[in-house]
Every structure is written in C-alpha cells, then in structure tokens.
Amino acid sequence: MPELPEVETVRRGLEQHVAGRTIDEVEVLHPRAVRRHLAGPADFADALRGRELAVPRRRGKYLWLPVGDDALLAHLGMSGQLLVGEPDRPLSPHVRARFTFRDGGPDLRFTDQRTFGHVLVSAGGAELPPIIAHIAPDPLEAAFDRAAFATRLRAKRTGIKRALLDQSLVSGVGNIYADEALWRARLHWARPSDRMRAPDINRLLDAVLEVFTDALGVGGTSFDSLYVNVNGESGYFDRSLAVYGRAGEPCPRCGTPVRRDAFMNRSSYSCPACQPRPRNSRA
Numbered sequence: 001m002p003e004l005p006e007v008e009t010v011r012r013g014l015e016q017h018v019a020g021r022t023i024d025e026v027e028v029l030h031p032r033a034v035r036r037h038l039a040g041p042a043d044f045a046d047a048l049r050g051r052e053l054a055v056p057r058r059r060g061k062y063l064w065l066p067v068g069d070d071a072l073l074a075h076l077g078m079s080g081q082l083l084v085g086e087p088d089r090p091l092s093p094h095v096r097a098r099f100t101f102r103d104g105g106p107d108l109r110f111t112d113q114r115t116f117g118h119v120l121v122s123a124g125g126a127e128l129p130p131i132i133a134h135i136a137p138d139p140l141e142a143a144f145d146r147a148a149f150a151t152r153l154r155a156k157r158t159g160i161k162r163a164l165l166d167q168s169l170v171s172g173v174g175n176i177y178a179d180e181a182l183w184r185a186r187l188h189w190a191r192p193s194d195r196m197r198a199p200d201i202n203r204l205l206d207a208v209l210e211v212f213t214d215a216l217g218v219g220g221t222s223f224d225s226l227y228v229n230v231n232g233e234s235g236y237f238d239r240s241l242a243v244y245g246r247a248g249e250p251c252p253r254c255g256t257p258v259r260r261d262a263f264m265n266r267s268s269y270s271c272p273a274c275q276p277r278p279r280n281s282r283a
C-alpha cells in the first residue's frame with residue numbers, strides 16, 4: 001500500500017506534468033472509482049470539465065489538485081496509480097477514469113487493479129478537503145507539531161507502532177515505514193505509548209523523517225510492484241529496507257536474524273537484539 005513517500009512521489013510527478021493545464025474531458029470508465037463522489041460519475045465529470053488544475057497538495061496518503069476553490073482528491077488505496085502519457089497509447093483494462101487536456105498533450109489516467117482507491121471532487125476543498133480534515137498533519141508538513149504529538153501519544157494507552165499507524169495522531173506512516181523507523185530508532189513496536197519519554201519520541205520522529213527522506217530520494221518502495229510513479233516507474237527503496245519483509249535475514253546493524261511477529265492481521269519486523277521487547281509491552 002502506498003505510504004507517504006510514494007504518494008509524495010506521485011504528487012511531484014503531477015506537479016511537473018499536469019499543474020497549470022486545463023481539463024478538456026473526463027471519462028469515468030468504472031463507477032467504483034468515484035463511489036465516494038456521492039453525486040455520481042456525471043457530476044464528477046461536470047465539476048472538472050474546462051477547469052485548470054493547480055499545484056497538487058498532499059496530507060499523509062491523500063493528494064489533491066486544487067481546481068478554483070474546489071479540489072480533485074485522490075486516494076490510491078492498495079493499487080491505485082495516476083499515470084501520465086501520450087493520449088493515443090492503448091487503454092489498459094484497469095483504467096478507471098481518464099482526464100484529457102485542452103492542450104492535446106499527455107493525458108492523466110487513474111488506474112486501479114483492485115479498485116480500493118478512489119477519486120472525488122471536494123467542494124471548497126482547495127486548501128484542505130473537509131473529508132480529510134480529521135487526518136492529522138504528516139511529519140513533512142510545517143503544521144506538524146512535535147509537542148502536540150507527544151502529548152496525544154502519551155494520552156493513548158497503546159503500543160507505539162499502533163499509534164504510528166493511527167492517522168488521527170500522525171498521517172502518512174504505514175506498515176513498511178513504521179517498522180523501518182522503529183528499527184532506526186531502536187524501539188520495539190510494542191513499547192507502551194504512554195511510557196514514551198521525550199528523547200525517545202524525538203528519536204522516533206527523526207527516524208520517521210529520515211526514512212521518508214531516504215525513500216523519497218529513490219522514488220519510494222514498490223514492494224508489491226503495484227506502486228509506480230506518474231511515468232509508470234517503480235521506486236527502489238525496497239533494496240534499502242533494513243527489516244521489513246526480511247524475516248530471518250541478518251539485521252544490517254548487528255547481524256541478529258530479523259524477527260517477524262503477527263500484528264493487526266499483518267506483520268511486524270524487528271531486530272530482537274537492537275529492539276528488545278519491553279516487559280510492559282502493549283500490542
């Protein structure tokens with residue numbers, strides 16, 4: 001599932017290729033792609049036809065392109081892709097919505113194999129779409145407040161990884177980058193959030209920023225090969241993953257085999273030596 005670095009990579013691609021261009025026509029090829037646009041596919045197309053897309057913005061795993069006061073909002077879900085290319089290229093069977101432009105240049109295609117992603121027009125959503133206003137700022141935003149995060153984190157009686165995945169506390173962090181950041185910060189995923197001390201929290205947030213920055217530098221992680229940038233290219237951060245998906249392989253820091261634990265119907269990967277399980281752990 002795309003996390004912040006992947007969505008930010010897509011955002012940058014859209015900024016380069018579609019910002020400042022005027023939409024000519026919108027074709028919804030599968031109604032499920034616009035299921036969250038409650039007024040339906042025809043209204044979705046009407047709301048965008050003839051309008052200019054501004055510089056795209058992002059919060060966590062959501063990105064939006066302002067159109068006047070409104071916004072074209074996208075969530076990639078598990079397998080959503082926003083692809084830019086020559087308008088006459090073949091239409092893949094997974095294209096769910098297609099946007100052409102008045103300048104006749106490259107079109108934009110929302111492609112989604114598993115159709116968990118969606119696009120919608122958010123009325124008045126140019127600054128921040130109301131539908132995602134409950135999502136906390138992500139660590140790359142100027143609005144992210146470390147002190148406020150620390151206070152709210154300690155008020156939760158949960159494990160630190162569960163807290164990192166809670167989009168109302170901090171957005172953009174998913175399973176892959178949570179495991180990698182916890183490894184970098186030498187913290188076990190089940191550390192009680194209410195016992196976290198300020199230096200631990202700061203070290204963890206530094207690690208989140210560091211792993212996001214490293215991943216952005218190589219275009220994100222294409223772990224299941226469903227994530228690609230707007231040009232259809234994979235990211236290469238999977239080659240730099242220290243623990244995620246590497247059960248039994250040596251920890252890059254100390255050589256101890258990486259351990260996999262069951263976690264929320266998925267997995268948590270950690271180094272048993274660098275990240276010892278605390279006695280008062282909270283799964």
Ligand SMILES: [Zn+2]
Pocket residue numbers: 251252253254255256271272273274275
């Ligand atoms: Zn280790």
